[in-house]
Structure formats: structure tokens, C-alpha cells
Amino acid sequence: MKSLRWRLLATLGIAIFVLWSSMAAWMFTSIRRELISVLDDRLIASTRMVAGIVQQFSHEQIQSASVPGKHVDLTSVIARDGVACEVSLVRAEVELLPLARTENSPGFDSLQGTGFGRIDKGGKLWRTYVLEENGIRIATADRIDVREGLVQSFAYAMVLPFAMALLGLLAITWWACTKGLEPLRRLQHTLAKRPPQDGTPIEDGRDIEELAPMVNSLNALLLRMNATIEHERRWTADAAHELRTPLTAIKTHVQVTQLLVQRELKLMPGQSCLAAEQIQQSLEYTMSGITHMHDTLEQLLMLARVESGSALDTRKLSGIAIVGAFERACEQSQQHAAEQGHTAQLQAQVSPGAPQDWQSWQVALPAPLLVCAVSNLVDNALRHHQGQEPVTAHLELQEQAGQVCISIRDHGPGMSQAECEQALRRFWRKNPSSQGSGLGLTIVQRIVDSVQGHLTVQPAPGGGLKVHLHLPVVLCQSAECAA
Structure with a gap:
């Protein structure tokens, strides 16, 4: 059985889900792009911050950083913001002398040139950024899987409220549909309680714009049905009444004839008596048929009174x-x-x-x-x-x-x-x-x-x-x- 409530709920649910999913996909793509851009800006900012701090050291201090026992401790400087970082001294175009690196540094020996890049160390992909200034190369890196984890966490943070909001909206829609269909339920309850002989117009729902046409059509149908049924009942009652009068007269004549035949049976002996007995038997069969038809008419009259409600009282x-x-x-x-x-x-x-x-x-x-x-x-x-x-x-x-x-x-x-x-x-x-x-x-x-x-x-x-x-x-x- 089809349900308007379920149909409306399914239509709204699918429409809301498709609309919100499209918006969520667009928002997720946009925010993922913005988040990656923010993380790249973080690498650039970290690199420039380290470059600025390193520039504060003198050339002799930097040169002595590679001498054991005399180096300047740069680890505490480059490990402040949590990104992997490495500071190297450029001696030639292809020769680098590492001065300091963080513990989580993947190693940047394979990097060529400056700017953004990508390296694979130990099966892990890294997003890198390299900056060279005044013979000093500073390289920073983030693990790409950590970045994707941040994106997924953000996606989960979006999906959970979306799912809860969708369920809440469906529950509110169900409640609103139930309240909105309440007039239909009242109309159904009214029709279910109406006795069969009640032909009065239906009043429930006539004050509601959407239900009024249906209620008016129902009332018009009730009027037509009542008129048709009443016509048939009147015809049945009239026919029964019209037939009852001649049947009563026929029954009376048969009874009189039976009395006459019985009297003749007493007066006429012999063969005439046999014929009279046959006539008497035929009259008895006729009386039986008339009685049966009379009883049928009486039952028809009673049925017409019962179905029309005329036999009912309050x-x-x-x-x-x-x-x-x-x-x-x-x-x-x-x-x-x-x-x-x-x-x-x-x-x-x-x-x-x-x-x-x-x-x-x-x-x-x-x-x-x-x-x-x-x-x-x-x-x-x-x-x-x-x-x-x-x-x-x-x-x-x-x-x-x-x-x-x-x-x-x-x-x-x-x-x-x-x-x-x-x-x-x-x-x-x-x-x-x-x-x-x-x-x-x-x-x-x-x-x-x-x-x-x-x-x-x-x-x-x-x-x-x-x-x-x-x-x-x-x-x-x-x-x-x-x-």
C-alpha cells in the first residue's frame, strides 16, 4: 500500500541528501585545497623563520658549526615549530655540508634546486620546500600522509554533523507530515464511525483548502448513492405492497373455494367425490404457493424497512x-x-x-x-x-x-x-x-x-x-x- 507520508519523507530526504552532499563535496574540495595551501605557507614561513634566525649568526660561527666541539647549536633553533628541517652550508654547486637537522628529518640530499618538491624516504612521501640565501640552504618538509590525515579528520568533522542534522531533519519532517496529515486521519476516523444508514454530509475537512474539494466530492457521491438506494428501496416496498393486496384477495378466494369443495365432498358421493378430492388437493397446493409468496413479500417489506432505517429508532x-x-x-x-x-x-x-x-x-x-x-x-x-x-x-x-x-x-x-x-x-x-x-x-x-x-x-x-x-x-x- 502506498503511503503519502513515506513518499513525502523519501522525496524530501533524497532531495536534502543530494543537495547537502553536493554542497559538502564542493566545500570539502575547496577546503582541502585551502588546507594544503595553508600547510605549504606554513612550510614557507618555517623556512623563512629559520633563515632569519640563522642570518643572526656571524660567518665565523656558521663556518665553525661543522668543526666538532666548536659548532653552534642550531638544533634548538630549527626544531621550534615541529616541521622537519635541515640547515646546510653550500660549498659548491653540488656539495652541501649539513650543519644541523631535526630528528624527524628524512634527509634532503636528493633535492635539486629551490622551491617546493617531493621526496620518498622509507616508503613515506614528504612535501618539501628549499630556500638558499647567502650560501646557506634551509630545507623543510611535512609528511603527506599526516596532511591527508588532517584532511580526513576535517571530513569526519563535517560528515558527523551532516548525518546528525539529516536525521534530525527527517525526524522533524516526519513529525510535520504527521501533523499535516492529521485532517486526513480525522476524516478517515469520521467515515469509519458513520453508520451505514447515515447519509448526512461530511463536515470534517471542509475548512481546509486542500481537503475541501475531496470532501465536497464525497458529499456529492453520498447524495447520489442515497438517492439511488432510496429509489430502489421505494420500488421494492411499493412492489411488495402492490403485490400483497391481490395475493390477499387470491388467498381469500382460494379459502372460500376450499370451504365450498369441502361442503360438496359431504354432499356428493361416488365419482364426484373423487374429483372433488383432486380439486381439494390442487387448492391446497395453490394455497401453499400463495402462502410462500405472501411470506416472501412480508420478508421483502421487512428487509426494505431495515435497509432504509425506517424500522430503527433512537x-x-x-x-x-x-x-x-x-x-x-x-x-x-x-x-x-x-x-x-x-x-x-x-x-x-x-x-x-x-x-x-x-x-x-x-x-x-x-x-x-x-x-x-x-x-x-x-x-x-x-x-x-x-x-x-x-x-x-x-x-x-x-x-x-x-x-x-x-x-x-x-x-x-x-x-x-x-x-x-x-x-x-x-x-x-x-x-x-x-x-x-x-x-x-x-x-x-x-x-x-x-x-x-x-x-x-x-x-x-x-x-x-x-x-x-x-x-x-x-x-x-x-x-x-x-x-
């Missing part, structure tokens, strides 16, 4: 009202299953706990939606249940996790893991000829999403399905709990 379900909604949903599902001829039994359980434990918590969901979610899950379990074992519905308050968990377990034919993942799709049914609209789990999923909950469907050990409904809960204030 009230929260607090305290033991959560338990009451759970028990009411189980009772409705049990009654509905009995009306449809299902014999499966339901065992509803609530995790142990004192009433005051439940009273301290609340879920951001009104009672009708919680009843709708639980009843849809229990209806599915009772419809597909098989065997003598009862369907279990368990409500548990998990305080440490901060959630309410509702578990539904049946012993029906069950589904594979792949089928469980598809079960949340609209109108999906494992067996197309079975009862149900294929919208129950979709409605539950939409209700759970409205409060940032979680719904899981998974195969149960030993057969059947196990559905877990997790709803986040928060501690409520005393006044809210009382309400």
Missing part, C-alpha cells in the same frame, strides 16, 4: 428488556411453527445471572428489530429441524467481551461450510422446492450490521446447524437503565 434496549425481547421472539416462533404444523420443540435458555447484571448493559437496537432477528433464526431452525432432540436457543451476556451472544442449534440436515457462506445471500436456499423465502438470514445480517455486530453460520457437530448472533453492548447510565 431508543436502545436496556437491561432485562433484552431478555424479554429474546423470550418474546422464541414464543412467537414456537406459535408460528405450531400453526404451520411443525412438531419440533424449542428450548429457550438464558445464561445465569442476577437481574442487576443485565440491568447494567444496553444494546443499540430497538426491541422490534431484536425480536425480528431472533425470530427469523428460530423460524429457520424449527422449519428444518429433524428428530426428537429440541431446538435450543441460548442467550448469554459476555461482559469481558462486551457483547450479547445468541446461539441457535438445530438437528436438521445441515449444510457444508461452503453452503453456510452462501446462506447469507438473498433468496438463496439449499433446496429451491423447500419452504422459506431465502431472506431470513439476509434480514438478520442487515440488522446485525446496523449495530456493528457479527453473525456466523456453521455446521454443528453431529449434524444440523449452529448460528451465533453477537451484538455489542455498553454500560448504560443509571437514568438510561431506568428508562
Whole structure:
């Protein structure tokens, strides 16, 4: 994933590094040249200083310097500034008589002429300067490796502050980028916290010149999306309402026809009775189809209300009202299953706990939606249940996790893991000829999403399905709990 912060930091870091490195290279070259010039001037100054001091001695003293026991001590004179130095008496053009030299002197016998030069003694290179005045030759020298050591020390002295300054500048740049991108982080946090049904315009970032165009574009996109979604929801609701009325009329006529056929069955014996029984069976199939379509329309209406947010209100379900909604949903599902001829039994359980434990918590969901979610899950379990074992519905308050968990377990034919993942799709049914609209789990999923909950469907050990409904809960204030 690309990062604006890292991109900006890398761009500034590379630009600063290249700029400073170029300036440092130019400064190093210039200062190295100046430093070498200063060291050469030092050799010249040392040579002239020694020449000036030697000139203070008389000619006889200088001539006697080479006589043992009578020489003038010139070592203390030429060794004052630390450079290698040698004083020689010029007797002929090619004959030199050394008068004095320092201990670190490399020897200047191979030098020819005056001025700057270079000699190699013992594998060490020396920078030399020679001056001849009044028959006296004075030679001074510096080791070139010592000079380079001074240059390197200066380079290190430049590099360390440069590196520290670069790191400090990158840290300041990182901090400045973080502060500069703070409005983007706030905008992201605002968008992450917005509920799905909230279509109000975004206000964060509209006062920042760089963010205002993006926020305005987001608001325009939200308006277009809300208009499109609202149009589809209205169409779904209107279509369901328009179809429900004729279906109700058809259902009424079929019921009347069934009553008439039943009466004819009692009055007409023989072959006519067989035809009436066939008509009765056909009417029962018709009624089953009408009931299925009617249930599908009711589920569509509920789904439209849930997705549009019209079924939501600002009230929260607090305290033991959560338990009451759970028990009411189980009772409705049990009654509905009995009306449809299902014999499966339901065992509803609530995790142990004192009433005051439940009273301290609340879920951001009104009672009708919680009843709708639980009843849809229990209806599915009772419809597909098989065997003598009862369907279990368990409500548990998990305080440490901060959630309410509702578990539904049946012993029906069950589904594979792949089928469980598809079960949340609209109108999906494992067996197309079975009862149900294929919208129950979709409605539950939409209700759970409205409060940032979680719904899981998974195969149960030993057969059947196990559905877990997790709803986040928060501690409520005393006044809210009382309400």
C-alpha cells in the first residue's frame, strides 16, 4: 500500500541528501585545497623563520658549526615549530655540508634546486620546500600522509554533523507530515464511525483548502448513492405492497373455494367425490404457493424497512428488556411453527445471572428489530429441524467481551461450510422446492450490521446447524437503565 507520508519523507530526504552532499563535496574540495595551501605557507614561513634566525649568526660561527666541539647549536633553533628541517652550508654547486637537522628529518640530499618538491624516504612521501640565501640552504618538509590525515579528520568533522542534522531533519519532517496529515486521519476516523444508514454530509475537512474539494466530492457521491438506494428501496416496498393486496384477495378466494369443495365432498358421493378430492388437493397446493409468496413479500417489506432505517429508532434496549425481547421472539416462533404444523420443540435458555447484571448493559437496537432477528433464526431452525432432540436457543451476556451472544442449534440436515457462506445471500436456499423465502438470514445480517455486530453460520457437530448472533453492548447510565 502506498503511503503519502513515506513518499513525502523519501522525496524530501533524497532531495536534502543530494543537495547537502553536493554542497559538502564542493566545500570539502575547496577546503582541502585551502588546507594544503595553508600547510605549504606554513612550510614557507618555517623556512623563512629559520633563515632569519640563522642570518643572526656571524660567518665565523656558521663556518665553525661543522668543526666538532666548536659548532653552534642550531638544533634548538630549527626544531621550534615541529616541521622537519635541515640547515646546510653550500660549498659548491653540488656539495652541501649539513650543519644541523631535526630528528624527524628524512634527509634532503636528493633535492635539486629551490622551491617546493617531493621526496620518498622509507616508503613515506614528504612535501618539501628549499630556500638558499647567502650560501646557506634551509630545507623543510611535512609528511603527506599526516596532511591527508588532517584532511580526513576535517571530513569526519563535517560528515558527523551532516548525518546528525539529516536525521534530525527527517525526524522533524516526519513529525510535520504527521501533523499535516492529521485532517486526513480525522476524516478517515469520521467515515469509519458513520453508520451505514447515515447519509448526512461530511463536515470534517471542509475548512481546509486542500481537503475541501475531496470532501465536497464525497458529499456529492453520498447524495447520489442515497438517492439511488432510496429509489430502489421505494420500488421494492411499493412492489411488495402492490403485490400483497391481490395475493390477499387470491388467498381469500382460494379459502372460500376450499370451504365450498369441502361442503360438496359431504354432499356428493361416488365419482364426484373423487374429483372433488383432486380439486381439494390442487387448492391446497395453490394455497401453499400463495402462502410462500405472501411470506416472501412480508420478508421483502421487512428487509426494505431495515435497509432504509425506517424500522430503527433512537431508543436502545436496556437491561432485562433484552431478555424479554429474546423470550418474546422464541414464543412467537414456537406459535408460528405450531400453526404451520411443525412438531419440533424449542428450548429457550438464558445464561445465569442476577437481574442487576443485565440491568447494567444496553444494546443499540430497538426491541422490534431484536425480536425480528431472533425470530427469523428460530423460524429457520424449527422449519428444518429433524428428530426428537429440541431446538435450543441460548442467550448469554459476555461482559469481558462486551457483547450479547445468541446461539441457535438445530438437528436438521445441515449444510457444508461452503453452503453456510452462501446462506447469507438473498433468496438463496439449499433446496429451491423447500419452504422459506431465502431472506431470513439476509434480514438478520442487515440488522446485525446496523449495530456493528457479527453473525456466523456453521455446521454443528453431529449434524444440523449452529448460528451465533453477537451484538455489542455498553454500560448504560443509571437514568438510561431506568428508562
